[in-house]
Amino acid sequence: AQSVTQLGSHVSVSEGALVLLRCNYSSSVPPYLFWYVQYPNQGLQLLLKYTSAATLVKGINGFEAEFKKSETSFHLTKPSAHMSDAAEYFCAVSDNKNFGNEKLTFGTGTRLTIIP
Amino acid sequence: EAGVTQFPSHSVIEKGQTVTLRCDPISGHDNLYWYRRVMGKEIKFLLHFVKESKQDESGMPNNRFLAERTGGTYSTLKVQPAELEDSGVYFCASSQEGLATFTDTQYFGPGTRLTVL
Numbered sequence: 001a002q003s004v005t006q007l008g009s010h011v012s013v014s015e016g017a018l019v020l021l022r023c024n025y026s027s028s029v030p031p032y033l034f035w036y037v038q039y040p041n042q043g044l045q046l047l048l049k050y051t052s053a054a055t056l057v058k059g060i061n062g063f064e065a066e067f068k069k070s071e072t073s074f075h076l077t078k079p080s081a082h083m084s085d086a087a088e089y090f091c092a093v094s095d096n097k098n099f100g101n102e103k104l105t106f107g108t109g110t111r112l113t114i115i116p
Numbered sequence: 117e118a119g120v121t122q123f124p125s126h127s128v129i130e131k132g133q134t135v136t137l138r139c140d141p142i143s144g145h146d147n148l149y150w151y152r153r154v155m156g157k158e159i160k161f162l163l164h165f166v167k168e169s170k171q172d173e174s175g176m177p178n179n180r181f182l183a184e185r186t187g188g189t190y191s192t193l194k195v196q197p198a199e200l201e202d203s204g205v206y207f208c209a210s211s212q213e214g215l216a217t218f219t220d221t222q223y224f225g226p227g228t229r230l231t232v233l
Contacts, residue, residue, distance in 0.1 A: 044224035
């Protein structure tokens, strides 16, 4: 069975500082990995996804994540936080048996607060 | 292009009542998923439709939940009778059919917040 662990349910960073949100996964098959973001009163929006191509994945809004198989990690980073980054972030995993059309297994989410 | 829409955005019902949630996927998307987030916990998969067929319903909690997808278009999720533990946010997502070298994205709706009193 697949699982995702997100360390830190709440993370606060100062505006302009590095954002690092941690995600570790467990999967018995080569996984697909995703980061979604949920802004207040909105649905989940895909930030980026890893699908076995390049291990460093660039997403929207300046975010990127690196797939590290040896560490079973897929941490999300952004060099400089902006006030508009305040949201809840979800890491998710799926297996690749059906070209991505499989259920997602999510972590518990990390709420990011940006300090002015 | 319109995104995934869900109705209602909020629903407050009493224990024992029936509630029906609706999801309209992105036009042309064959895959439709339902997920649920109970307060403070992870978003959990409920079921997956491919067109009008249930591909995977392993996440449905019990037989009080009934999902349908009429003609492969919109989907409904009925809870009957509702219990207190059914409270949470119900998300719907849709995606196109994947190809051999292409991985599609699940696009999520804004969710329906269900409160059972």
